[in-house]
Amino acid sequence: MSSFGKKGELPLTEEDTVPPPSLLVPQPPARARPEPETLRPGTTTSDAIHEQVLQKIEPGVAVQLTREELTTRVQHMVAQIASEQRLTLNQQEQDTLAVHIVDEMVGLGPLEPLLRDTSVSDILVNGPFMIYVERRGKLELVKLQFRNDAHVLHVAQRIASSIGRRVDGSSPMLDARLADGSRVNVIIAPLSLRGTCVSIRKFSRNIVEFSKFTELGTVSSELARALEICSRCRLNIIISGGTGSGKTTVLNALSGMIDPGERIITIEDAVELQLQQPHVIQLETRPPNIEGHGEVTQRDLMKNCLRMRPDRIILGEVRGGEAFDMMQAMNTGHSGSMSTIHANSARDALARIENMILMANANLPLRAIRGQIVSAIDLLVHTERMRDGVRRVVEVAYVAGLEAETISLGTLFQFKFLGENPDGTLRGTFKASPARPRFLGRMEYFGLAQAFLDTLGTRSENLEERER
Known part of the structure; x- marks a missing residue:
């Protein structure tokens, strides 16, 4: 019998390697020690031990143990079976097999x-x-x-x-x-x-800040500073992009600029946002039960949260009738609210919001809907996962107003592709467009208007003189 004791300890006896009887399925008394089992054709040594351990373990007892306790006992059983049947497995292989068995029993297997x-x-x-x-x-x-x-x-x-x-x-x-x-x-x-x-x-526990975005090439330093200012000045922001383009990650970073004294309510299908402020209420939808009853939608939660005195509302993803309620909230004193949406561009994001509102309120005229959108949304941030695997903010646009029947957009930043580096990564620049968006007055109220204009490369001038 091989020794499993650590250096300086007495070797374990054969009795020590046998797991406590409570873990084992009750077995009839053995009349004689069986001969080493011959493996079935096509069955590996690990598979054979795996099957035998699962047959011997009592599931009801195993689930009451911590993962560490269960792993220790399964390791003892693997060693015992390998020794009894003279199967060749070294200590590392035994430990690895024990972990796989525990993953199968109390985890998600492979x-x-x-x-x-x-x-x-x-x-x-x-x-x-x-x-x-x-x-x-x-x-x-x-x-x-x-x-x-x-x-x-x-x-x-x-x-x-x-x-x-x-x-x-x-x-x-x-x-x-x-x-x-x-x-x-x-x-x-x-x-x-x-x-x-x-x-x-997978749920990431790492909070990515704009400084890290700059290192990764997701944004430039000027764009990062501009987005930080927009969040701090309580602009209503929609983040658009495809699946896996980094929308939620950008939303988390933007939320980091929110004042700790504000009351924030988040609404999500599955909680992903990781806000660091102390006063955060997280609401999560509920699917219907087996009988089809009890469903709670994002729109239900959106209506309820308006009665909870929020300073800011963050909707994890707008995808249906809650788009109308979100526009209403942004227009009725909940400035600084944010959401994400699946779309191919900033312009497409507005078209999708229009369609969602129409589906929820078919009797509203299109001009009234567009008027609500123009009044509600200040900034659109579009993200993409590009072919080199890097997620980038490729467009930042502001809602300029309503011209005839069309919502007018202005560009603040846009990613310009320049070429490909030898390592396969894309080379480009985040080009700023000098502009004076309509929300500049709100930035002046927070004392950050000139700092924002500097990120765009707009010519410095005294805002009070310009207004006079």
Whole structure:
């Protein structure tokens, strides 16, 4: 029997390596020690030990242990089985196998190492044998796999049961949130022809500030300063972009400029925002139950939060009828509110908001809707994940007004592509457009108008003299 004791300690006896009886499934008394088991054709040593450990462990007892306690006991069982059956596994292989078994029992199986990997931002499971991850803005296929589709479905059902939901033939789609805040979407057969597919957007605990954005090439120093001023001066800001373009990350950075004395209410489908202010109320939607009742939408929460005396309202993503309520709130004393929207450009973002308001209030004339939008929105920030994997703010526009039937936009900053570097990254510049947007008066009230004009390269002049 090999020794598992640390240096300076007595070696463990055979009795020490046997896990406490309470962890084991009750077994009939053994009449004689069995001969070493012959592995089935195509079965690896690790797979054989894995199956035997799972057969011996009592699940009801295992779930009452902490992860560390369970891992220690599973390590003892792996060592015992390997010794009894004279299977060749070194200490590192035994420890790795024990971790995999624990991941299978109380975690998400093959996905656990990816959830622990801080370089991974998205995990995409396309059936049992194809798992992609996103690192630094690029997708890559990993070697990890599930055993079969039933294994993937079991993991998906474990996620669903942890939040009191279900995913099966009668409810084949699921939106959920893991304990660490990561967002999960599940879709199963027959809707998915590849079998069970799982998409996980990992929750990042790192708050990215504008200084870091500048280092990453997301913004220039002038653009970063301009956005900080816009947030501090309580402008109403919409952040647009495609999926995974960094909208929420930019929104988090903008929220860092909010005064700690303000009362902030956030509304999200799944909580992602990480505001650092002390007075923050986070509201989260609720899907319908199995009978189809009890749903609470973003619009329901939007209407309710107006009765909660907010200074600022931050809507995680506007995607439906709540767009109308958001415009109303921005126009009725809740300046400094922010939201994100999926769109291909700043102009498209306004068109999408129009369509959402029309769907919610079909009887409103289009000119009235556009008038609401012009009065409500001050700034549009458009982000993109570019082909080198870097997420950049590619356009910052301001709402200039309503000309005839068209909303007029002005450009403050725009990313100009110049070429490609030898390492594959894109080379470009954030070009500022000298302008005097209509919200300059509000910036003057906060004493930051000239600082904002300096970021645009606008000629310095005394604002009071200009107004006279």
